[in-house]
Amino acid sequence: MLTYDDTDEIRLLAEKYKLDFRTIPMKTTHHIQKNEIIISDNFDWWK
Numbered sequence: 001m002l003t004y005d006d007t008d009e010i011r012l013l014a015e016k017y018k019l020d021f022r023t024i025p026m027k028t029t030h031h032i033q034k035n036e037i038i039i040s041d042n043f044d045w046w047k
Contacts, residue, residue, distance in 0.1 A: 001039065002038075002040075004039065005037070006034070006036055020039075020043055021038060022038045024037075
């Protein structure tokens with residue numbers, strides 16, 4: 001599992017390698033709300 005900025009390029013790479021992903025909200029150090037992407041081959045633990 002890894003997290004990264006939620007961008008089209010990262011989503012395409014995850015799809016290319018048949019990895020699943022979810023988005024989660026996060027705040028930057030400047031308190032700006034953004035989405036981050038969690039990439040994994042197994043989300044059995046996800047609620």
